[in-house]
Amino acid sequence: MTSPNFESDFSGWKRRFWLAIGAYVVILTVAIRWLNTLETVPFWAGPLAVLVCLLPAGYALASGAILTERHDGLERSLLHRSTSIAFFVTMVTCVTLGLMEGLTRTGPISAWVIYTVGMLTWVVAHKRLATRLA
Amino acid sequence: MRNDVRTLREARGWTQKELAERLGVSRQTVIAIERERYDPSLPLAFTIAEQLERRIDEIFHPA
Numbered sequence: 707m708t709s710p711n712f713e714s715d716f717s718g719w720k721r722r723f724w725l726a727i728g729a730y731v732v733i734l735t736v737a738i739r740w741l742n743t744l745e746t747v748p749f750w751a752g753p754l755a756v757l758v759c760l761l762p763a764g765y766a767l768a769s770g771a772i773l774t775e776r777h778d779g780l781e782r783s784l785l786h787r788s789t790s791i792a793f794f795v796t797m798v799t800c801v802t803l804g805l806m807e808g809l810t811r812t813g814p815i816s817a818w819v820i821y822t823v824g825m826l827t828w829v830v831a832h833k834r835l836a837t838r839l840a
Numbered sequence: 841m842r843n844d845v846r847t848l849r850e851a852r853g854w855t856q857k858e859l860a861e862r863l864g865v866s867r868q869t870v871i872a873i874e875r876e877r878y879d880p881s882l883p884l885a886f887t888i889a890e891q892l893e894r895r896i897d898e899i900f901h902p903a
Contacts, residue, residue: 712866778884779869839878840868 712777719773726766734759784835792828799823842901846874848892862891 737755741747774782803815849859849870856874860867863884872878873888880888889896 710864711861712864716866777864777866778881778887779863779865780872780878781866781869783878840872 710776712779715773715776719769722769723766726762726769729762730759730766733762780839784832784839787835788828788832791831792824795827796820796824841879841903842876843873844899844901845870845888845892848894848899849874852892859891863887 737759741751741755744751770785774785799820803819806812807815845859849856854862856870857867860870863870864887865884869878869880873880885896885900889899892899
């Protein structure tokens with residue numbers, strides 16, 4: 707065998723990904739509880755909590771990027787193409803909601819709308835491309 | 841792009857899984873290439889050519 711084995715690398719990445727997501731949930735829970743215990747929240751506490759929460763998420767992202775860099779093939783193409791589509795749709799959603807909030811009387815719109823639209827677009831784009839290419 | 845990957849692989853008696861392991865890609869990638877639904881990148885095409893002991897233009901042909 708001349709190349710790193712995709713299947714074993716992929717299962718290793720899945721294990722690391724879910725560990726990182728688990729760490730993210732734990733850190734987020736701790737951060738929320740900590741912020742709620744403070745009498746007055748200093749200006750740096752919120753951004754610090756967000757940064758700490760993003761550490762395991764960044765690790766999950768980086769290990770996925772390393773996996774796709776190590777292994778050429780269909781998965782890399784699917785990931786790049788579906789992520790590009792989801793990124794474009796998410797940006798358009800952000801701009802649209804921003805304009806609606808700023809120029810109309812709709813009031814603040816939940817950030818979950820952006821997350822839902824982005825994730826749904828990514829999943830649908832990935833499934834459709836996979837069906838077409840595989 | 842048309843290709844002769846399946847013919848050349850079968851001539852060597854390799855399974856799709858075996859070729860995938862030699863290339864360091866998933867079996868789905870080999871299936872997609874053989875079905876001519878996915879064109880491999882140039883580095884992957886070179887690796888395929890190396891494994892199948894052919895030149896790239898002997899394996900891949902413009903559609």
